[in-house]
Amino acid sequence: MASDRTPDRPKVLIIGGGIAGLSTGCYAQMSGMETRILEKHLVPGGCCTAWSRDGYVFDYCIEWLIGTAPGNDANRIWRELGALDGKTIANFDHFNRVVGADGRSVTFYNDPDRLEAHLLEVSPPDAPLIRAFCRDLRRFIDVELYPFLTPPPLRTLREKAALLRTVVPAFRLFWRAGATQMADFSERFQDPLLRQAFRNIFFQDPGGFPLLPYLYNLACAYHGNAGFPQGGSLGLARSIEERYTNLGGRIDYRARVERILVEDGRAVGVELRDGTRHLADHVVSACDGYTTIYRLLEGQYTSPTTDRLYGELLDRQGTLFPGVVSVFAGIDGELDDDPDAGHISTHLLPPEEAARLTGARQNSLVVQRRSQYSDGFAPPGKSIVHCTYLSDFAPWKELRTGNRKEYWARKRQVADFVREFLEKRYPGLGGRIETIDVATPTTTERYTGNRHGTIFAWNAFSDAEELATALVDKDRMRLPGLRGFSMAGQWVGMGGLIRAASTGRFAAQFLCEELGTEFRAWPSPGDAEPWHRGKFGNLPQLDIRPV
Numbered sequence: 382m383a384s385d386r387t388p389d390r391p392k393v394l395i396i397g398g399g400i401a402g403l404s405t406g407c408y409a410q411m412s413g414m415e416t417r418i419l420e421k422h423l424v425p426g427g428c429c430t431a432w433s434r435d436g437y438v439f440d441y442c443i444e445w446l447i448g449t450a451p452g453n454d455a456n457r458i459w460r461e462l463g464a465l466d467g468k469t470i471a472n473f474d475h476f477n478r479v480v481g482a483d484g485r486s487v488t489f490y491n492d493p494d495r496l497e498a499h500l501l502e503v504s505p506p507d508a509p510l511i512r513a514f515c516r517d518l519r520r521f522i523d524v525e526l527y528p529f530l531t532p533p534p535l536r537t538l539r540e541k542a543a544l545l546r547t548v549v550p551a552f553r554l555f556w557r558a559g560a561t562q563m564a565d566f567s568e569r570f571q572d573p574l575l576r577q578a579f580r581n582i583f584f585q586d587p588g589g590f591p592l593l594p595y596l597y598n599l600a601c602a603y604h605g606n607a608g609f610p611q612g613g614s615l616g617l618a619r620s621i622e623e624r625y626t627n628l629g630g631r632i633d634y635r636a637r638v639e640r641i642l643v644e645d646g647r648a649v650g651v652e653l654r655d656g657t658r659h660l661a662d663h664v665v666s667a668c669d670g671y672t673t674i675y676r677l678l679e680g681q682y683t684s685p686t687t688d689r690l691y692g693e694l695l696d697r698q699g700t701l702f703p704g705v706v707s708v709f710a711g712i713d714g715e716l717d718d719d720p721d722a723g724h725i726s727t728h729l730l731p732p733e734e735a736a737r738l739t740g741a742r743q744n745s746l747v748v749q750r751r752s753q754y755s756d757g758f759a760p761p762g763k764s765i766v767h768c769t770y771l772s773d774f775a776p777w778k779e780l781r782t783g784n785r786k787e788y789w790a791r792k793r794q795v796a797d798f799v800r801e802f803l804e805k806r807y808p809g810l811g812g813r814i815e816t817i818d819v820a821t822p823t824t825t826e827r828y829t830g831n832r833h834g835t836i837f838a839w840n841a842f843s844d845a846e847e848l849a850t851a852l853v854d855k856d857r858m859r860l861p862g863l864r865g866f867s868m869a870g871q872w873v874g875m876g877g878l879i880r881a882a883s884t885g886r887f888a889a890q891f892l893c894e895e896l897g898t899e900f901r902a903w904p905s906p907g908d909a910e911p912w913h914r915g916k917f918g919n920l921p922q923l924d925i926r927p928v
Contacts, residue, residue, distance in 0.1 A: 391898075393663045396677070399870065401667040401871070401881040403425055403622060404885025404886060406418050406630045407625050408461075408890075410625065412901050413901070414889075416631070417631045417659065419636040422635075423634055423635065425619065425621070426619075427618075436760040437765050438759070439709040440613040440767070441614055443609060443617065443878070446878060447607055448527070449605065449606055450470075450605040458882050460904040461902050461905065463627075464620050466906075470611070472605045475491060477584055477725055478722075488723070503572065506571045506572070507572055520551065521554070521596040522603050529879055530886065531890065532854070532857070558592040563579065577729055584725065584747045585743055585771045587841075589842050591842060594842075613755050613758070617878075636653055638677060639654050639677075641678050646862060646864055647863070647864040647866075648864070649664075650664065663892060664867075667868070667888075669872065671695065672830055682866075683860070684860065689848060694844055699843055700840060700844060700845050701832070702840045704774050704821070704825055705836055706739075706819065707818075707819070707820040708796060708819050709767055709819075710817050714762065714764065715763075722750065728746050738795060739776055740772035740776045741771070742772060742773060746769075747768060748766060768803075772821070772822055774823070800814055821834070822835075849873060857891050870884055871884075
């Protein structure tokens with residue numbers, strides 16, 4: 382039984398070395414605690430990861446990152462975590478480009494004036510609706526709202542007043558944008574391409590979203606606050622890991638937790654798969670919510686909220702953000718310089734083509750020209766493309782557990798589809814593809830433990846959001862009847878990397894309140910060498926079989 386407790390310093394064990402776990406560790410260390418992260422994988426980051434194959438870097442997670450511009454609370458969190466130390470940020474002039482099956486396209490520029498002019502060219506009869514959307518986007522650009530620093534129960538009067546000063550003048554805007562479903566709004570367009578394109582601003586339609594998140598993220602992109610950090614996903618995680626260890630924290634890899642130890646209604650430590658036990662004053666679980674509550678704690682500490690989330694809603698269609706199928710193609714040579722292609726585009730597919738994509742929820746494929754995002758993703762003189770589509774989990778799970786041979790055959794089918802698709806749009810490109818990898822929702826489940834292979838846990842604006850919010854606002858990230866324990870991550874804070882990071886800050890703040898100690902946080906010195914510089918060759922070679 383391991384106990385390395387330093388006298389007078391509360392000892393905290395953190396299960397999971399994803400962004401939420403790393404964030405919890407950083408803020409707890411800054412606040413005078415002694416922490417240790419237990420991560421089952423080889424690298425930090427959870428879903429925020431990358432792997433290498435034949436000299437190419439397959440960056441899995443970040444498409445845009447809220448908080449890349451200075452002067453806002455989201456950026457403050459990343460600076461406190463050292464996530465952006467020494468890194469340049471790639472910003473683009475548009476959020477996405479949607480290409481119809483007939484070749485017509487719509488580009489969603491971040492600048493509302495440019496966007497309005499472009500959309501009016503695409504469909505003059507839709508002028509009233511186009512002008513209304515762009516008018517609201519201009520209003521969102523003037524409002525900066527990043528409520529990520531302090532959980533609602535701990536906000537001071539000054540913080541509450543500052544939030545009200547931001548929200549009240551824009552209340553009608555927020556209310557209208559939050560009450561208008563994008564599906565309903567887009568159906569009002571006369572042009573059939575615009576009807577489909579607006580629903581795919583976020584690359585593919587997540588389902589059930591109102592206008593609010595679209596306007597919010599476009600406004601962030603306009604301010605350069607939704608960029609792509611040099612080094613990408615694993616680079617972000619490694620930078621936070623370095624910040625954590627520089628603060629005195631310890632992270633153990635290949636350390637799979639099998640159960641949380643409880644004595645007299647208090648979490649006192651954990652037991653690993655190899656039988657090793659670690660004791661602590663407090664345990665924070667920053668891993669999959671179902672695994673935490675029903676396996677590590679054997680379902681002994683639940684509430685009406687958790688029972689409804691994990692009993693009634695977990696398997697309901699639309700409650701979880703769907704999984705993703707990712708296809709990475711390493712290409713010999715540079716991509717053709719197509720100024721209209723941009724860095725990303727969503728291609729609407731005929732139904733008979735989309736039927737070849739196992740599990741596809743929509744008739745479309747997203748193409749990201751990843752070489753434009755960051756240096757080092759491809760060897761010199763070569764390029765990389767990342768194609769994705771939202772996917773149901775069940776068909777991939779059934780194949781992998783019931784017919785492994787057919788599972789790999791379906792992955793090859795998806796890879797072949799992408800190869801043919803790229804060849805049609807860039808003649809000669811198909812023959813230059815040197816390596817191709819396919820990751821499915823079952824890949825995500827296997828490497829991160831996320832239930833049903835989801836990448837964002839609960840779907841925002843679903844029936845689960847209000848309940849998940851209550852886990853923070855009402856339950857303070859605790860479970861009833863269990864002292865010395867809390868949860869962090871997207872299963873309590875909803876999806877997105879900035880939200881995952883903020884739950885780590887919240888967990889440390891709640892813990893400081895419980896211990897009667899001062900919560901402390903300060904920016905990283907910013908002088909760390911960016912992790913990605915010269916280190917891409919050290920990326921893990923995950924056993925995702927090439928197809």
